[in-house]
Amino acid sequence: MSKLKVGIIVFLGTNCELDTKRACEFFGWDVEYIWHNDKIKKKYDLIFIPGGFSYGDHISSGRIAKLSPAVKSLPVGKSLIVGICNGFQILCEAKLLSGALIDNQNIKFISKVADLNFKGEKISLPIAHHQGNYFCKNIDEKQILMTYQNNENGSDMSIAGIYDRKNRIIGMMPHPERAIYEELGLTDGRKVFEFVKNEI
Amino acid sequence: MLKTRFNALVTQKEYEHIKKKLGREPNGFELQLFSATYSEHCSYKHSKELLKLLPRENAIFYEENAGGIEIGEHAILFKMESHNHPCSVEPFNGAATGVGGIIRDVLAMNARPIALCNSLKFGSKNNSNPEPLPSPLAGEGDFQRKRQPANVRKSGEGFRKWHAYFTPLLEFLKFVPHFEILFSPARGAKGRTLIVKGFKPIEIISDSRLGLLTQQHEIDYALNSTQHEYNRILNGVVEGISVYGNSIGIPTVSTEVLLDDCFSENPLVNISAIGLAKKLDILTSSTAKNGLKLMLVGSATMRDGLGGAAFASKKLSDEKAEDKISIQIANPFMKKKLIEACLEIFSQKLVVSCQDCGAAGILSSTSEVAYKSGCGVEIDLNNIHIGDKSIKDFEIMLSETQERMLFVVEECKIDEIARILTKFELEYSIIGNTIKEKNYVVKNGGNLLANLPCELLVAPPEIELDFGQNAGGILGGMVIPPYVSVDGNCPEIYEQYDHTVGSRTQFSPASSSLQDIELKDAQKSNERSNLPKAEPNFNSLWIYEENCFLGIYTFSVVIQENPFKEVYEAILTASKSLTERGFQPKGITNCLNFANPEIPPTMYEFRETILAIKKSCEELKIPVCSGNVSFYNESSLGKIKNTPSFTMIGVKTES
Missing domain, CATH: 3.30.1330.10 (PurM-like, N-terminal domain)
Structure with a gap:
C-alpha cells in the first residue's frame, strides 16, 4: 500500500503544525504543509487543520480563517478532514460542522490532561483552549465522537469531538498529536490517529 | 539629577563626562539618547563590575542576547528577565510584553x-480575596446576581446566544490599543451603555445578561480600588x-x-x-561590518513603551496614571508571525547580524550592534515605518513598541528577505547603514540630529x-x-x-x-x-x-x-x-x-x-x-x- 498523503493547513498564527507533522511522520505518513493563501489543488487522503490561534483569534477564533482560500477550497467529501482545537473552531465557523465553540465555563484558558470517552474506551489526552465550550441546538447522537468524563469546559452533552460521517469531517478539541510518544508518558493519541487512518 | 526641558535624566557627573569627551555641549536630542543608554536598565552601571565575577566556563555566547550550553550538534540558549515595573502599573500588558x-x-x-x-x-x-466591591456599573440588586456561580448564570439559550455574539466583540476591542472599555453607570431604557473611548456610546444589553460580562472584566473596572x-x-x-x-x-x-x-x-x-538552536547557525549581534544595511522588521513604531528603560530605573511612585504611556502593548499574533518569519529568513542565511528591539528600542539595538561589532551606524529617521504620525524624533529612537527586530543585511539579500516578510504579512523598512567610523549618526532627512562616538553612548562613566x-x-x-x-x-x-x-x-x-x-x-x-x-x-x-x-x-x-x-x-x-x-x-x-x-x-x-x-x-x-x-x-x-x-x-x- 502506498503511503498516506496528508496535508496540514498552516495559517498565520497556527502553532500546532509541527506537532501534527511529527505525529503523522511517526505513523510513516507522507506529510506536506498547505499555505492558507493557496487553493487546495492536489489530492490528499487526509487534511488536518491543526491547533493554534489563526490570525491571532482576532474578532473570534476561526472567523477570519474560514475566509481563507485554503478553507474555501477544502475537498469536502473527497478527503477526510480533521480539525483539532482551532481547526475544530474553524470548521464550526465555516458551517462545515454543526454547533459553535464558545468561551469555557470558567472564562479562562484550560490546559490539562483530560479523561475522555472515545469509542467505548477511556483515554487521556491533553486539552488546551480558551474557547472549547461546545454549544449545539440539536445534534444526532451518532455524530458524537468523544466526550469529556468531567466536562472541563461546560460543553453541551460533554462533547469533546464530533464526526460528520456523511461529509467525512472530524472536529475535536483535545490534542491527540501531543500524546503519541512513550517518552512523554501519554500515548492515547495513537488510538485517535489509528481511528482516523481506518476511516479514510 | 539634571532635568532638561525634555525631562531627560542624566546625573550631573554624567553630563560633565559627556561634555568633556565630546568637546561640546550635547544637544537636546543627544541628551535624550544618553538618558536611555545611561539608565540602570540599559547600562547595568551598578552591577556590571560585580557580574564579571560570575563563572562562565563552559558557557557559550554568555555576552550576547542570551547565553547557553552545548548539547551535541545543538545549543540550548536561555535567559531570564524581569518585567516588574510594568506589571505593577498594567499587569496584563506588563506580563505579556515580558514574555515577548x-x-x-x-x-x-x-x-x-x-x-x-x-x-x-x-x-x-x-x-x-477582599469583600467584593460593587463595581461602577452595579446598581441596586444587580450585585447579588452577578456573584452567582457560573453554572447558574450560564443556563438558558438566550444567554448563550448573547455570549456567542458579544464575547468576540470584547475580545476584538481588547486588541485595539489606546481604547478602554468602560460602562456607563447610568441605565438606558433597555440596558446599559458600552462606552469605548473614541467611539460613540453603544447601548447593548439588558441588565439580566450583564452578569457574566461584569465578572469577566471586573478587574479592569476596579483599577482605582486599592x-x-x-x-x-x-x-x-x-x-x-x-x-x-x-x-x-x-x-x-x-x-x-x-x-x-x-x-x-x-x-x-x-x-x-529556553531556545534550541543548531550550534553552527547561531547569530550574534557582534558580526556586523562596514557597508551593510540596517533593516527594521515588524510592528510600526508607535509611542508605546516610551522611556521604558528610564522608567524601570526609578522607583514606583503614585504617578501611576502618568506612567501608563510607558507600558508596551503586547501583540502575540504579530510575535508569532515574527518568530516564523525570522526563523525562515535565518535558515536561508540571509542575515549577517541580528538584534532585538528591547529596552530603549531602536537606539539600544543599533548602538549595541555598532559597539559590539566595532563599526558605526547612520540612521535616517525619515525611512522608519511609523504608526503614529505625531511621534517626535527622539520618541522614534526610544519607543519600545513591541514585536520589532533589527537585521543587519547585505544589500543584495534585501529582496529575498522582503519576499519572506510579505508572505508573513510583516512590514519592514531600511532605516540606515553601517559605516566605518565608530560613530553613531542620526539624521532626519537632511538634518543631522546626533553624531556621537559609539563608546561614549554605550558605556557610562564608572560610578562609586x-x-x-x-x-x-x-x-x-x-x-x-x-x-x-x-x-x-x-x-x-x-x-x-x-x-x-x-x-x-x-x-x-x-x-x-x-x-x-x-x-x-x-x-x-x-x-x-x-x-x-x-x-x-x-x-x-x-x-x-x-x-x-x-x-x-x-x-x-x-x-x-x-x-x-x-x-x-x-x-x-x-x-x-x-x-x-x-x-x-x-x-x-x-x-x-x-x-x-x-x-x-x-x-x-x-x-x-x-x-x-x-x-x-x-x-x-x-x-x-x-x-x-x-x-x-x-x-x-x-x-x-x-x-x-x-x-x-x-x-x-x-x-
Whole structure:
C-alpha cells in the first residue's frame, strides 16, 4: 500500500503544525504543509487543520480563517478532514460542522490532561483552549465522537469531538498529536490517529 | 539629577563626562539618547563590575542576547528577565510584553523558543480575596446576581446566544490599543451603555445578561480600588502570560508563585525563555561590518513603551496614571508571525547580524550592534515605518513598541528577505547603514540630529558603589513572617498555561497536586501510574533532536537575613533536586531583583548574592550563562525583600 498523503493547513498564527507533522511522520505518513493563501489543488487522503490561534483569534477564533482560500477550497467529501482545537473552531465557523465553540465555563484558558470517552474506551489526552465550550441546538447522537468524563469546559452533552460521517469531517478539541510518544508518558493519541487512518 | 526641558535624566557627573569627551555641549536630542543608554536598565552601571565575577566556563555566547550550553550538534540558549515595573502599573500588558521580550532575546540568536518558565511574587493571598466591591456599573440588586456561580448564570439559550455574539466583540476591542472599555453607570431604557473611548456610546444589553460580562472584566473596572489591587495584579499577570505564551505556541512548563506582603505593590515577574538552536547557525549581534544595511522588521513604531528603560530605573511612585504611556502593548499574533518569519529568513542565511528591539528600542539595538561589532551606524529617521504620525524624533529612537527586530543585511539579500516578510504579512523598512567610523549618526532627512562616538553612548562613566553594612543590624530582632508558597494548591494558575504545545513536555504542572489526591484512589492509580509526578517549578523537556531530556528547575530566594548563606544553599538544593531526578546540572540563568542600589544595604546584599552564586556554581562546575538585574524595586509601601530568581538547566541522556 502506498503511503498516506496528508496535508496540514498552516495559517498565520497556527502553532500546532509541527506537532501534527511529527505525529503523522511517526505513523510513516507522507506529510506536506498547505499555505492558507493557496487553493487546495492536489489530492490528499487526509487534511488536518491543526491547533493554534489563526490570525491571532482576532474578532473570534476561526472567523477570519474560514475566509481563507485554503478553507474555501477544502475537498469536502473527497478527503477526510480533521480539525483539532482551532481547526475544530474553524470548521464550526465555516458551517462545515454543526454547533459553535464558545468561551469555557470558567472564562479562562484550560490546559490539562483530560479523561475522555472515545469509542467505548477511556483515554487521556491533553486539552488546551480558551474557547472549547461546545454549544449545539440539536445534534444526532451518532455524530458524537468523544466526550469529556468531567466536562472541563461546560460543553453541551460533554462533547469533546464530533464526526460528520456523511461529509467525512472530524472536529475535536483535545490534542491527540501531543500524546503519541512513550517518552512523554501519554500515548492515547495513537488510538485517535489509528481511528482516523481506518476511516479514510 | 539634571532635568532638561525634555525631562531627560542624566546625573550631573554624567553630563560633565559627556561634555568633556565630546568637546561640546550635547544637544537636546543627544541628551535624550544618553538618558536611555545611561539608565540602570540599559547600562547595568551598578552591577556590571560585580557580574564579571560570575563563572562562565563552559558557557557559550554568555555576552550576547542570551547565553547557553552545548548539547551535541545543538545549543540550548536561555535567559531570564524581569518585567516588574510594568506589571505593577498594567499587569496584563506588563506580563505579556515580558514574555515577548525574553522570547525575542532567544529568537535574535536564531534559536527556536521551546519553553517558558516564570517565577512570580505577589502580595499575600489574605488580601487577594477582599469583600467584593460593587463595581461602577452595579446598581441596586444587580450585585447579588452577578456573584452567582457560573453554572447558574450560564443556563438558558438566550444567554448563550448573547455570549456567542458579544464575547468576540470584547475580545476584538481588547486588541485595539489606546481604547478602554468602560460602562456607563447610568441605565438606558433597555440596558446599559458600552462606552469605548473614541467611539460613540453603544447601548447593548439588558441588565439580566450583564452578569457574566461584569465578572469577566471586573478587574479592569476596579483599577482605582486599592482593595482590588493585589487581586488585579495577580490575575492580570497570570492572564498576560497565559494569553501571550499560549497564542504564540510556546509551552509554559515551569512556574513558581510566592506570596509576601512586601510584593503587594511591586510584584516580581521574572520570565525565562529556553531556545534550541543548531550550534553552527547561531547569530550574534557582534558580526556586523562596514557597508551593510540596517533593516527594521515588524510592528510600526508607535509611542508605546516610551522611556521604558528610564522608567524601570526609578522607583514606583503614585504617578501611576502618568506612567501608563510607558507600558508596551503586547501583540502575540504579530510575535508569532515574527518568530516564523525570522526563523525562515535565518535558515536561508540571509542575515549577517541580528538584534532585538528591547529596552530603549531602536537606539539600544543599533548602538549595541555598532559597539559590539566595532563599526558605526547612520540612521535616517525619515525611512522608519511609523504608526503614529505625531511621534517626535527622539520618541522614534526610544519607543519600545513591541514585536520589532533589527537585521543587519547585505544589500543584495534585501529582496529575498522582503519576499519572506510579505508572505508573513510583516512590514519592514531600511532605516540606515553601517559605516566605518565608530560613530553613531542620526539624521532626519537632511538634518543631522546626533553624531556621537559609539563608546561614549554605550558605556557610562564608572560610578562609586556604596556597599554599606551588613543588613543583620537592621533586620535583626524583627520577626519576619515566612513567605507563603502557593505551589501545589493553585491549579487554577497553572491550568491557564498551555504546557503541552510542542510535544516535548514530560510533566503537567497543573495536575501534579491533583494527581496526589487521585493516587490515593486505588482504582485510578493503575490508570495514572504511567504519568510521572512533578512539581510545578520543575519540568523536563524532550530534546528529540539529540535524544536527551532537559531538566528545568525554576526557583528563587526571598532574602531574609543572610544573603550569602540563603542563596548558596538554594542553588545547591536546586542542583541536588535535579541530580536526584537523574539530570546532570549544566548551567544557570539568574534574574536579580533588588531595591534601590543607592541606599544601603542593597548593594551589600547584592554583592553577597553574587559571591554566593559564584561559590556555588564553581563548586557545581556550572556556568552562569546569562542574567538580568532589576534594581529600584520599591513602592509607596517600602522596598521589597531582595529576591534573586534562577532557572537551572540539567541534561539527562538516557530516557
